[in-house]
Amino acid sequence: MRAGEETAPLIREIEQFLYREARLLDEGRFSEWLDLFTDDARYWMPTRETRLSRDEELSRPGELALFEDDKAFLAMRVKRLETGLAHAEQPASRTRHFVTNVEIVSAEDGQVEVHSNVLVFQSRLERTESFFAGKRADVLRKVDGRWLIARRRVVLDQALLPRSISIFF
């Protein structure tokens, strides 16, 4: 196959998946969002600090992370939001997820690794506003004809975060 022939439709399909996923988050449809993950999904966000070597800035697997969730714990987070007692999201923050620079870095049968940039705006209550910028590396798997997220690695650019995190990326 020549470059561009197959990839063009595939990347459109993946982009549409990511946009829809972002919309579910922004609309607060967390249970539907959760359904976009495989049962063995991993959701991971390392810590970051300023180091001379870029390679040493991030915590590694097995070290302390900001998120180190499996699907069961992601579900717990969603469940918590539904208790009405999750004060940090009661009332819910308004978020806007901007997903850009979508790039398929590898594709094999029924599985793609896709990188994207995210800019997330959070507006909360009267005047609490935060931006989070970062990169995502996802592994998407096709299960029963649908794309699902099997791995998500989110690396934020900030070493000092503007506030505690009560939203998803």
Added chain:
Amino acid sequence: MRDPAVTELVNLKEGLVSRRIFFSEAIYRRELERIFARSWLFLAHESQIPSPGDYVTTYMGEDPVVVWRDSQGKVGAFLNSCRHRGMKVCRTDGGNAAAFRCSFHGWTYGNDGRLIGVPYFNEGYRGELDRERWGLLEVPRLSTYGGLIFGCWDETAVDLETYLGSLRWYLDILLERPLGGLEVIHGQQRYVIAANWKIAAENFTGDTYHLPYSHGSLFALQKQGMRAINPVSYQFGDQLYTVAFERAHGLCGVAIAGQRYQADLALAREMGPEVVEYVEASRRRLAERLSSEQTNVYALPFGNIFPNFSFNDFSALRPVGFYLWHPKGPDRLEAWQWCAVDRQAPQAVKEAIRLDFARNQALTGLAAQDDSENFEQVTEATRGIIGQRLDFIYQMGLEHEGEARVAGYPGRFGPYFSEHCQRIFYRHWASLLV
């Protein structure tokens, strides 16, 4: 507005503290000078800088410092500011270096803080600069307690052991129980909370009262049969105590009837024989090294070392967390936090602890988010003119101080729900400011 005397703002006879102490710029400046420039402040844990040349940067009050192990292995702490024009000589959060070269004019300092290089020393200074005199400004008092490195700018301050006082009796439990000693897991979390530093510090000093409702979502999940966290840490009631110490340190949720060990054992049985053995060995180690009372306490579980260093230690199977509340103005703090584990804990326990911290205590964790929200909205709701005229109420148990008598255990005991620790906090705070 006139700056009122501190004594007018803290009325502990009635259990009232003016809201102005959380907002006044003048009071904040005075805190930096009289508390942060004079108290013993937590700098780092030794395991973060194990090798010669290793360093981390932090703050003492608003002053940036670098904590640096020199080539001989001795730890020093220095103001992170070039003596020539004040440029930050180290602009990273950690690493290893034999020397830092200032990016402004190139003055170079060795890892013992000495000035070892001055560009154009002969051509510019004609060899006349006194290089011995202009090393990095060293934090004059540096002391370590069980691997915790503290620094103090006040040369006349009492030594660290005296400063910690009888809190050491409890800290020893946290520091001695780990079979291989504590090790901070790599990965530092830092975030901003738009609130005064004291709101976070007093929370760990004595505010058990916030747990049932601030963290109500966790209990709601538990009722649904979901274990977001080990439920043991969140039993309430008269079997647990708050303990206040001289110099305003405080502990919350102290158990003296061995409950925390029993709870650990129950959890360990779910995790397997290796973990049961580990929990038993942890207790045995306490019994061998410390008193039977300390062995009964077994785990702390959370507290604050005045002014701004908090910790938790729920059990041998749950995280040791270290939290620094860096002041960044009267209505802003930076929370810096780390998770530590026993070097010799079984791998399964290390994993469980790391996940526990990331999922509960972390800035993304189920517990921490709601605290931030409360601290920030307290700040929002009390900054107005009318709001500032009012007091915060610290009256819980005011007429009953000293009633909880527990022989053989240091510190002043109070019931689980009490505000006596916060009252000591503000009494001490006021005594330092006047």
